[in-house]
Amino acid sequence: MSYAETIVLDVRIGQMPQVVSALTGRDGLAVWVSEIGVLNRVVLFRTADTYDALLEGRPDVLAAIPEEPVQNVEVTSWRVISPLLPAGEHGSLYEWRCYDLKLGQVGNVEEAFAAAVPARLELSPLLCGMISIEGTPRLAHIWPYADMNARLEIRAQAVATGVWPPKIGGGLVAMENAILLPAQGSAWS
Numbered sequence: 001m002s003y004a005e006t007i008v009l010d011v012r013i014g015q016m017p018q019v020v021s022a023l024t025g026r027d028g029l030a031v032w033v034s035e036i037g038v039l040n041r042v043v044l045f046r047t048a049d050t051y052d053a054l055l056e057g058r059p060d061v062l063a064a065i066p067e068e069p070v071q072n073v074e075v076t077s078w079r080v081i082s083p084l085l086p087a088g089e090h091g092s093l094y095e096w097r098c099y100d101l102k103l104g105q106v107g108n109v110e111e112a113f114a115a116a117v118p119a120r121l122e123l124s125p126l127l128c129g130m131i132s133i134e135g136t137p138r139l140a141h142i143w144p145y146a147d148m149n150a151r152l153e154i155r156a157q158a159v160a161t162g163v164w165p166p167k168i169g170g171g172l173v174a175m176e177n178a179i180l181l182p183a184q185g186s187a188w189s
Contacts, residue, residue, distance in 0.1 A: 002080040003054045004130050006140070007044040007061060007073060015069030016040060022066050024185035028087060029061065031186040032094055037178030043096065045142070045188065047084060051077065051133070078130035078140065081110055082117050085127045087187040091144030094127065094188070095151060096178045101137040105171030109139050116166035123163065124154045127188065139168070144188075148179070 011019050016033065019042055023031045030045035044061065048054040054077060065073065101109055110131055117129060125144060132138040145151040158164035182189035 002047055002049060002084050002128075003051050003133075004045065004047045004078040004080055004084075004128060005054050005058065005061075006076050006078070007065075008076075009042040009044070009065065009070050010038070010072040011040045011042060012069045012071055013040055016042070019066055019069050020183045023064055024183045026061075026064070026187070028187050030087070030188035031183040032096075032180035032188075033183055035093070035179045035181045037096075037176070037180075041178075043178075043180055047080070047128075076135060076138070077133050079133050080128050080130050081114060082126055082129035082141070083121075085125060085144070085188075089189050090125065090127065091146050091150075092181070093145055093147065093151070094180045094182065095143045095145065096140065096176075096180055097143075098138055098140040098176045099168070099172045100174040101139060102171050102173055103137065106131060106137050106139075109168045109171040112168045112171075113139060113141075113166045116164060119163045120158055123158055124150075151179075 009019060020031060020033065023029065023044065028046050032043045034041035048057060113129055117126065127142040127144055129141040
């Protein structure tokens with residue numbers, strides 16, 4: 001089983017270069033900047049084989065975040081529930097989809113998501129699907145794409161053929177989507 005962590009940073013206007021520069025080039029750390037969604041946001045992503053290893057690496061990442069330009073930090077640990085693409089080049093953009101789940105629905109949502117993933121993977125790779133293991137119950141999945149045109153074509157094909165989205169709507173409270181661009185030197189780019 002694999003684990004992942006996202007650290008979402010809301011950055012003061014005009015301070016993105018300073019924050020991104022301080023965080024890129026670290027082994028195993030994706031640094032993505034929000035292009036569509038909440039602006040002035042940096043999303044950090046990293047994985048570990050165990051939850052303990054994930055927690056052990058957290059202080060080093062948090063210590064690297066410049067304090068002054070960052071207005072808000074949200075840390076979430078996740079249990080990976082799909083195949084996980086290794087660090088490396090996977091696309092010029094990543095789509096982050098995150099859903100807050102109704103209480104008591106994690107198992108149902110996870111099962112429906114897992115059942116739908118194999119057919120969806122025939123259209124394009126999935127970086128990972130994951131369930132939060134702390135705080136608000138959430139499902140998130142991250143998709144790499146060559147560009148926005150590829151994203152639009154693949155998503156349209158998935159919907160038209162009925163392969164996607166998974167049948168999880170009854171277990172959701174809220175939905176969020178963002179298009180993230182990898183910073184130069186990001187572990188997942």
